[in-house]
Amino acid sequence: MGKTGIRTANKVSFDKPASEQPSLHFVDINTRTDGIQIPPPKVPFSGTIKNGETVKIECVDWTGGQIGNNDSADDMLNVDLTKIHYLSGPFEVEDAQPGDLLLVEIMDVQPFEDQPWGFTGVFDKNNGGGFLDELYPTAAKAIWDFEGIYCTSRHIPGVKFAGLIHPGILGCAPSAEVLDTWNAREGELIAANKLDRDVAKPPEPINVHAGAANAELKEKVGKEGARTIPGRPEHGGNCDIKNLSRGSKVYLPVHVPGAKFSVGDLHFS
Template identity: 60%
Template sequence: MATRANSVPHPTLIKVDPFKPADVQEGLHNRWHPDIPPFATVKPGEVFKIECIDWTGAQIGNNDNSDDIKNVNLTKVHNLSGPVAVEGAEPGDCLVVDILDVTPFEQMPWGYTGIFELENGGGLFAREFNSKACKAIWDFKGVYATSRHIPGVRFAGVSHPGLIGTAPSAELLATWNKREGELIAAHANAVPPVAFPPEPVGAYVGQKLPEDVMKKVATEGARTIPGREHGGNCDIKNLSRGSRCYFPVFVKGANLSVGDLHFSQGDGELSFCGAIEMAGIITFSTSIIKGGVEKFALKQPIFLPSPIDPLYSSKLIFEGISVDYHGDGKQYNMDATVAYKQAALNAIAYLQKIGYTREQAYLLLSAAPIESHVGAVVDSPNACVTLALPLGIFEHDILPKEEGLTKKDFGQCAIRSDGLL
């Protein structure tokens, strides 16, 4: 018969309460800095679990208005669980991280997708839409997500960490701050900002650090908004269970951190808070390849995607080129971002013909497992990017027909209590 003696559970190295603010909990941090010590240490090959709070640190609620999105404090976001040191890892090595599982908390079977304000967060279409806060709450039922705020869709999630990476060295951190500082200086009045400099306000490390160390982390620590050489906030939706990640190591122990878990996400994560954000549990195993940075020319991480993917074979594909035909008609030269925007705007316009509001369509393309591909970046002047919308996520037929599209009333997503859109 089965016995407890032969059934040893994998340890949970960092525990969090998803209903409490991040800045009262241990084992979390929201800045990248080499002086943040490891909160836990593992041996290569050990399987372990890490609990993660949602990326805002429990600032967003399961309700029917978006005032919490409007008022979110972005100096306190991306509360990462960690760092976790791996015994034997040294600068120049490659840290191999196997993502064995990613699940929501049983006591919190919901997540959210948000459109942030132009002046507080932004998003891909922040300027074009003059964005006002909106959100959709998604309920999880096994592998599926549905939303009362975007009716008529149901899809399987590809759950993954939006943010995972190793700690930077002091030299790498200085490089980040220098180059991003120069970018900010060159675009001093940009709305939304082009980058986020170190910010002592809201900086948090859930460990007892000497005052001088905490001050250094707060004044020098890199914000966690973008991805960088070490990994970070890359939002790659196919890094789900079964994925393997190869990270460059910059400090002793590698000091792995993870957070910003997503139940699902479309390629591009359009709306900034564009995945189905969730709190949850991630299971890891690690190993080390000595000298891996040199062996693999590892300037940035390399990934093997998950072998598990929802089977949505039928898709409606929207094309975009590097001409701003939804705006002023300006011709750009091989600009894949402009092309992606046009493909997404084409899809949003199509979904509006079916009856979804612009806000609902924006949120849906952010959250659902859409796929985007670069078609060509050689045919000057127009880069070509495609966006594929799975037909199987809809409860109704959305294909083009000779008689046109049938428009339905899907209501509206959660908006601000003052009604502004």
């Protein structure tokens, strides 16, 4: 029997808000009930991937579609930073068990054929800001059009460079014990922070999106689920490594049955 086409394990829609798509989430979907880790299937997987299977996974941009391909920076000015880092998943990987290493091989990363563009954004100092907001306090945006390995921008004429598309976030969900460790460790870090910068984001129920979770579980995830700042060594997460692109292999610790693998936050750099 000949080879079949590559299966799409996750599809996204540009016709509905990311917050209404059950195959997306932006917190690690794990929590506790009476001190006991919630087992599958109460924590919903968005799909299943066979061990060794090659699949295609569609992702939305990190803002969930809040930034448009236009010439106004108003969307950067008003971006809702409680609705960011939408991830595709979590996927059940067949046979994956706690204590395993999940090998993820990135075969290719490409933009959507009908939307071959991305953006560079500067947050307004009064809405997120950045490391250089004292020099650049005003929201700004540049749209970049992809042409093969190159990109150009109508907003920055004369500039053309080659880059790689790569996921900024990929990882497996924490166990309840690992999640407790994160929350304790990062709570201490936040309490000791004397900088005018976020060093970690604690659990935050505002605008939480937990995929296909029901209302009760969504509330628990909002109170306990990990946000994506900072990156964490126990599971991968928000690492923004440019060279994790086509041809890369990533080894991720598995903490829960099925691994609960998620990916998103695509970059071009």
